[in-house]
Amino acid sequence: MALQVVEHEEAGGHGAEEGISNVILGMILFICSEVMFFAGLFAAYFNVRANAPIWPPEGNEHFHVANEIALPLIITTLLIISSFTCQLGVWSIRKGDRQGLVRNIAVTLVLGVIFLLGQGYDYTQLGFTLADGTFGTTFFTLTGFHGAHVLGGVIMLSVVLYRSMAGQFSSKHHDMVEAVSLYWHFVDVVWIVLFSLLYLVPSAN
């Protein structure tokens, strides 16, 4: 019997015509590994926090003063909004609306950059550094690596924006948009956990 050759209309390789695309599955797996990376950092945070007699340790009590939370709250809101605009972009291109994609990705990109600038400014306003006890170490490591991931997302969004403006995506061909939006949602979710942990309940015990 001759081999049943499945004709591929698109250059996606074996099986690409059915189910999830290689690119999106690859991104989901990458996000799994990123979850485990942050799990390691969170484990460290909870470990030193559980071992501390009081938390935040002496010298860091001023951290959760109300006026210091205003800026983080604003940039958090912007980052959450950016997840929605990113998804609006995905929905646009699924319907073939290239203008909508460009518009929404541009807004997402701007919001991401504002978040990074806001966080950078916030760093300069905090009265402690990475070397100031375990609080400073965990705070700057967690938020710093999250910031690095936002920067990575911003770079990916820039590529998506460039390619959208060049008209390279269509309702059928936009795996990269889907994959980058998944990554952006992941970065957003990590921040919501981090923000709750570090800013909203820094002294739950």
Add this chain to the structure above:
Amino acid sequence: MATTTLRTSTGYRSGLYDWLTTTDHKKIGILYLANSILMFLIGGLFALLVRVELAQPGLQFLTDAQYNQAFTIHASLMLFLFVIPVLAGFGNYIVPLMIGAPDMAFPRINAFSFWLLPLAAIVMLSGFATGGGAAAAGWTEYSPLAQAKYEGIGTDLWIVALLLIGTSSILGSINFIVTIFKMRAPGMTLLRMPIMVWTMLVTSILVLMATPVLTSALIMLFIDRNLGGHFFDPANGGNAILWQNTFWFYSHPAVYIMVLPAMGIISEVLPVFSRKPLFGYKAFVFATAAIGALGFSVWAHHMFTTGAVYLPFFSFMTFLIAIPTGVKFFNWIATMFRGQLTFSTPLLYALGFLTMFLIGGINGAFSAAVPVDFALHDTYWVVAHIHYVLFGGSVFAVFAGLYYWWPKMFGRKLNETLGKIQFVFMFIGFNLTFFPMHILGLSGMPRRIADYDPNAGWNDLNLLATIGGFTIAFSILPFLWNVFITSRSGEPAGDDPWEGNTLEWATSSPPPPYNFDHLPEIRSERPVFDARHGATHA
């Protein structure tokens, strides 16, 4: 069966440029194997330095600091730049062929994953060129040893090297998982995949979920050492045990990363040279998955003596691993039972694996018992255990795989006589080196010491182990000679020299860049066997 009549190597461009820029999974697989074997040789030289120093009491050749660097870099090279990448190399070469795919899912990421490895090796070894020397706190780099005592930049280079290797592993694992789930040929259902592919799949899931935790631990160590962090610094509220937890959360699953694909190789070799199908295919698949799942719940058995872990749980989970491993041993032995064994070199190495890995499992079970472990922890018993598992296990499987797939990779068989000579010397040398370490460990010799009391009663066994170490080193010479002469005048292999079962034997040797001109019908886990015996059409 039909022989594929393809342009064999005319499709290949030749030359260095082609190897440096290739995205062909077969060439990348060969690059992985070559780089890993080079690291095996360098790591072996460091092992010889250690054995020379320990041959007799007193410090003869190395200073304490040099000795510490020697055993640290020996283990780091062997674990991170030999065993893990060499198995990934087999996976790279074989998995797309076995599932009837033209390449990996992401060929350029695949090339990137490989090229991170030589870079990491250069970074790690460049520590020797720095003032403080290379990393020296052991491959486990426990805090505070990794922080306070070794101020040099060598440890930081070690951290960076491991971050690069980790990135390589994670990207590779994503590539394997997507390839296996998305690129299988029509008819290649999950439960018709060769066991080698199954073990690569489970291994990739372990890499994907465990390696990022090591990355986070390494970053925390880097921050502690260079940026004034306090993660592992008890004097400032940190926790030294935290390093051990995060490190072993990766490094215990890593043990299965280092041995599951080896079990996959053995499970391909035994049926072919026993002329029987693998006994209990599905049980083997489930046992592989069970080892992968249990592998995440045993990391703290490395930390029994810290007093910081819940002993009964981790001891119990560790013993549980013996059950799926036992299932596999039963399958392997039942596969050979009443088979027509042909004692070619791959089968000899597979038998070496079975016997030596069994000892490694049994002496590991002793350490899993908490009271026994309190006596054996950090003695040479543990050194014996890890070498029976990783040398007796993984390295023997690597050579089984090399002799088995070499004809496919290069179109020529390796010389059988030289292969058997190598096996005999390696088998004897291995046992001479590592069996005495059980006794040394039981009589209390701690690991990682450069010198010992001449009256401790350890002199003879240490000398024996050193002689064994040089026997292993000697056994590499017939292998290198074998590679050299067969590359010039080896016996042409043909497409299917061993009468194999799996799809890689259905294409030419070496396969063309796109792998298959035409695939046989896939109706079982042995499509080439079926086609050869007329059960299906080729």
